[in-house]
Amino acid sequence: MSPHGNPEEPASSASEIKREAPKVAATTPAEQQHHEAPWSLWEVFVRSSRGLSHVHAGSLHAPDAAMALRNARDLYTRRNEGVSIWVVPAEAISSSDPDSKGAFFESPQGKDYRHATYYTKSEGVKHL
Amino acid sequence: MTDKDTDFAIEGHGDISVGVQGAGASGDGSASATRITPGNALRPEDIALEVRRGQVKPSEDVAEFALRIGDDGLILAQRLGHWISRAPELEEDIALGNIALDQLGHARSFLTYAGAAWDKSEDDLAYFRREHEFRSAHLFEQPNGDFAVTIARQFIVSYYQYELYTALTASKDATLAAISAKAVKEVDYHRDHSAQWVLRLAGGTDESRARIIQGFKLVWPYVDELFEDDELTTRLAEAGVAVQPSSLRAGFDRLTGEIMAEAELDIPAVPQALGGGRRGKHSEFLGYIIAEMQVLAREHPGASW
Numbered sequence: 001m002s003p004h005g006n007p008e009e010p011a012s013s014a015s016e017i018k019r020e021a022p023k024v025a026a027t028t029p030a031e032q033q034h035h036e037a038p039w040s041l042w043e044v045f046v047r048s049s050r051g052l053s054h055v056h057a058g059s060l061h062a063p064d065a066a067m068a069l070r071n072a073r074d075l076y077t078r079r080n081e082g083v084s085i086w087v088v089p090a091e092a093i094s095s096s097d098p099d100s101k102g103a104f105f106e107s108p109q110g111k112d113y114r115h116a117t118y119y120t121k122s123e124g125v126k127h128l
Numbered sequence: 129m130t131d132k133d134t135d136f137a138i139e140g141h142g143d144i145s146v147g148v149q150g151a152g153a154s155g156d157g158s159a160s161a162t163r164i165t166p167g168n169a170l171r172p173e174d175i176a177l178e179v180r181r182g183q184v185k186p187s188e189d190v191a192e193f194a195l196r197i198g199d200d201g202l203i204l205a206q207r208l209g210h211w212i213s214r215a216p217e218l219e220e221d222i223a224l225g226n227i228a229l230d231q232l233g234h235a236r237s238f239l240t241y242a243g244a245a246w247d248k249s250e251d252d253l254a255y256f257r258r259e260h261e262f263r264s265a266h267l268f269e270q271p272n273g274d275f276a277v278t279i280a281r282q283f284i285v286s287y288y289q290y291e292l293y294t295a296l297t298a299s300k301d302a303t304l305a306a307i308s309a310k311a312v313k314e315v316d317y318h319r320d321h322s323a324q325w326v327l328r329l330a331g332g333t334d335e336s337r338a339r340i341i342q343g344f345k346l347v348w349p350y351v352d353e354l355f356e357d358d359e360l361t362t363r364l365a366e367a368g369v370a371v372q373p374s375s376l377r378a379g380f381d382r383l384t385g386e387i388m389a390e391a392e393l394d395i396p397a398v399p400q401a402l403g404g405g406r407r408g409k410h411s412e413f414l415g416y417i418i419a420e421m422q423v424l425a426r427e428h429p430g431a432s433w
Contacts, residue, residue, distance in 0.1 A: 039217065060219050063328070070321060071219040074226050080167040 041090035042068040044075070046082040054086050062087075170310045172236035172250065175303065179244040184303050189363055191245030192263075193370055194304065195253070196406055197292070198238030199264035202254055203414070204285060205232035206421050207272055216275055223321060227282070230314040237307040255425035259415050260408040266401060267350035269414045273343065276336070279325040280343035286318035287384050288354045291376040300368040323387045330391035341393065348396040353403030355380070360406075 039061035045054035057076045062068035068087040077085065096104055108114065178184045186194060208228035215221035239250040267285065272278045293315055296308035329340035355377045357365075364370035388395060404410070424431070 039219075061217060062219065067324065067328075070324065071223065073317075074223040075219060078222075078226065 039063050042072070042087045043090050043093060044068075044072040045086040045088070046072075046076055047084040048081055049083055054084065057081070059090060170237070170306050172233065172240050175237050175240045175307070176250075178303075179240065184241070184244060186241055186245045186301070186303070188245055189360060189367075190301055190304065190369055191242040192360055193364055194238040194242035196263040196265075198235045198242055198253075199262050200268050200285075200289075201231040201235030201238065203262070203264045203268040203417060205229070205235060206417050207268070207270075208278075208282075210272055211278065220275075224278070227318050227321065230311075230318065234307065234311045234314075237310075241303050241307065251425065255422045259410055259418060262410065262414060262418065263406055263408065264410075264414075265350065265353045265405040266403055266411050267347060267354060269405075269411060269417060270347055270350060271413060273346060274339060276329055276339035276343035277346055278343075279322055279329065280340060281347045282318065283322035283326050283384065283387075284347060284351055284354075286315055286322050287380050288376070289315045290319050290383075291379045292371075292373075295371040295376060299370060304369065326387055326393070327391050330393050340391075341396075344393065345396045345398055349398050349401040350403075352400040353405060356403060356406070358406065 040063075041059055042062055042065075043059050044057045046057040047054045057072075060068065060071050060075055062071045065087060069085060072085045072087050076082065175184070205228045208224050208231065211224040211228075212221060215224055235254075236250050239253045243249055243253050267281060270277075270281055272281075290312065293308040293312035297305050297312060299305040299308065326340060329336040331337070355373045357372045357374050361370060361372050365372045365375075385395070
């Protein structure tokens with residue numbers, strides 16, 4: 001059963017939101033101290049409409065994944081920007097090293113044969 | 129809530145295109161994740177337009193009823209707005225602000241519609257009525273307290289409003305049904321928001337659990353008033369325009385009971401307050417809220433910005 005507790009909830013609104021929020025377990029004093037730690041950082045990806053990819057929209061703080069989704073909904077889809085949201089713990093993202101830009105990204109430069117620039121467009125073919 | 133606001137809607141839907149053109153549902157590859165379109169939902173301006181054109185006019189009973197639920201939303205929005213810049217976290221600040229704006233939106237629609245019966249605008253009703261002319265229930269004017277009190281109040285409000293608006297979508301009054309259909313989706317999210325926080329506060333630390341228990345103790349006395357029937361609701365229920373508030377109680381009890389059970393919280397054993405908000409009898413808190421809400425409009429009548 002969803003924590004929402006309503007088996008008849010309408011197929012509207014937050015139906016894309018995963019409602020199975022893990023319930024916070026009773027805590028020991030040691031864990032309570034941990035609770036005082038700031039909320040962790042999450043990266044937010046929003047899909048603006050069907051058929052498009054999720055695009056990085058920004059980041060936010062949240063205590064867990066369920067709340068991160070809700071915070072993302074409140075922060076990043078206030079102006080009708082999205083039909084789907086992903087949230088990812090920021091620490092789960094591995095990123096390329098900014099200092100290795102040369103080795104990583106300069107190789108493709110000048111290799112214009114990798115672009116489809118040498119083809120002539122056939123007549124009457126649409127959407128090219 | 130100014131004349132300027134309502135005038136741009138003279139042509140109705142589809143005029144406020146503030147979005148980036150061409151990034152619509154066509155699956156355009158250049159569409160952006162931060163595309164801005166206003167969407168196409170029922171707005172208070174649309175109701176104002178229908179009123180001006182004489183397409184809708186509520187009966188006295190319907191207007192009185194719309195005034196009640198509009199005032200609920202208005203007073204709650206004013207209360208919740210106080211959290212802006214004061215919530216425990218930035219994210220929660222915005223969440224409460226969004227909920228306040230949703231409530232204000234419902235209030236604007238209901239008050240615009242109610243005002244049509246008396247040739248009054250939403251602003252006339254919001255800013256130029258006196259305390260005893262407000263029809264909100266006592267729960268909505270209860271102080272914010274700490275975050276747990278606000279969540280406890282929000283939990284009761286959103287589960288009540290969900291039942292109410294769901295029922296009103298079947299109203300024979302088309303405008304009430306349309307406003308409710310828009311509102312119920314937003315209130316569904318408010319339910320989720322408050323339920324998530326009830327579970328987390330109850331299952332969090334000893335401190336958070338003690339606070340949510342205390343929060344429920346403070347606001348639970350105002351539950352019964354929400355479900356009181358009176359002559360107006362009886363007449364409207366018989367006409368198929370509204371439902372008896374008492375008929376919403378079973379659904380409210382069942383759904384709130386499930387969350388309370390999951391949170392291992394008891395329904396507080398507290399006596400119920402006398403109520404009277406629907407008859408214009410309010411607690412000591414309302415006067416201060418409306419003083420703050422109305423001062424600008426009364427000091428500078430007709431001002432717009």
